[in-house]
Amino acid sequence: MSQNAFADPQSHPRLDAAKAHLRAMVGFDTVSKNSNLALIAYMADYLKELGAELTILPNQTGEKQNLVARFGPSDKAGIVLSGHTDVVPANEDSWKTPAFEVNEINGLLFGRGTCDMKGFAACVLATAPVLASKNLQQPVYLCFSYDEEVGCLGVPAIAEYLASLDTPPKLAIIGEPSNMQLITGQKGKIAMRAHVKGSSGHSSFSPKHLNAIELAGHVIDLIEKRGVKYEKEGPFDPEFTIPHSTMLVTMIKGGVATNVTPDTCSFTFELRSILEENARPDMDALLASADAEVAKRVSSKSVAGGIEWQEIFSYPAMGDARQSEGFQALAHIMPELGGKVSYGSEGGVFETIGGIPSVIVGPGSIEQAHKPNEFVAISQIEQCLSFLDLVAAEVSK
Template identity: 60%
Template structure:
């Protein structure tokens, strides 16, 4: 179903909605290739006369895109988004998640909010950026695999950092309801594998039950989260003003009459203090091993607890003291504090030396859910901001 804008809407809104429908139709779930979408965007920006660079990953199945409009010899601004989306189970949706559908003032589809809505607005606004004479460059950057650990963004950040004149500010278009976000938590994701001793469950007292020991570790992780909640450290600008730990996935056991000898689970730490995150993880590991490992190995010397870091991305610091931010601040929306969800802002900051903020259409509360949607008015607000940015960039 093709959506349409209201008669008095932003002039580029119909174009944004059309672009969004095109982008939603590409199933760029992180497990799949994003190359078709990247080639679609490459053709679009090339057609506008942009300088376009495609950065493939090692597999050749994924790629990032960097497109520049404006001069290359002065510092500019990055508009950044990711192309991948989280999985969508069609049985949980009222409509096809990869065919955009309008219901009233909302546009439904996987990625409408997180974050193809921002990409669609960028594409709708891009022709206007070419109609005048930009005094600074705009870099349109679109990455792969943000949802599984910000895997693509480091290559973009390094590419930009190696330019003769790198950009001075990145605007990450994650859904923020078009409020300016000046901080974001970092994350470490860990896989824990319990190695016990199994056998017929009628002899369970003689075994090391990997599932039961995993459950005890999960309890200790939950207790650590409660300590963060009670003891801090705190930063009240965040939506959740302290660090959190959470177990998210678990797998173990083979039958109801077998003592499980292996169990694996995944947990995360979302931190407000990037420097303390690795120390906190190691302290948690030390406490768990001291409490449980001797007990396990008294029963079976081969018992073990294995730890694997799956991925980590850095927190995004406060860019509001940077020179480019201060210059741009008069046209920026009001501040909305700091957020607990992740973004590529910290990657641009750490890997590229580019101060970053978050500013994009849609609400994070709609992300990663069945029947994900974005309000059409959010697209209009984003396009209106791009109008102001265009005028500012031509000064």
């Protein structure tokens, strides 16, 4: 089905409801460092009134919650509609309108999270009355997580819960911004921090010291070479815009003065892998070669030194679900193919932990996410509502 199949010259009958939900949700400041309890309460109260069966999955501190709401029977495999409730920070000095308000300008809805990804959540909430009114033959699970933006920290609990059901869902639709195109793959990510320890002293005696920044530089060289090897040798998948895995350094810090040999240096780096089965072996190989390089250089000095590794977070790649039973049942209503993406989503977690094949279909463009003056086009909201109408019709057959 083409993307234009979702377009309607008339406003969608639930557009105003979607806008109202979006205004309410953007008004909750759910930057990842904050609690999402007020937003979850808003969604839970609304869905409970419609008759949904609710499951709340809190984090260890109780300051954040996942929400799972089911419409339809529990004894059949169904569909997941999934979104995250957290957003990235907003430096309001860079915004032309208040970041945590929705402002409609020339057919666009501005506000933090309108695109990534409260716009999709608003469409789902606006579609909930339709799900409640139909005689669903398959369940629909509305899943809303916390802390996606800082490493997909909340969704594993949702995936584990769904996998524990007597009849788990057969497909998850992740509403990340895709311009309402079908995304069938997503790279996984491992984010790492390295702490390099050397020895310090006046820089005029530097040959007697172990320079932590220089030591880090040798490790960074290995990371760069690994990235170049991916680019030249693959493995490759042409459906990705960047058709290979990537590895790069992202931040670095070290040194205290221009005349002091630095004894510490820390840096962060990441691996984005197109194949989940390659991610850990590739990272382990890099760490082993870096450990060997550091040990060789430390042994040449009569001082202590070394390197320590810290995994910041990781999430798995999302495989291609098009051959799965769940996707095949809905293939005829899916939008036009948009390829595969290098950015992260929770799809890989549903697949890897929950055993649920996943795809991405959502309103808005990823190019508008994570920046000032974020927006989603009203036309995208309407297309999303129309797509969800088709999903509701299919699970009612």
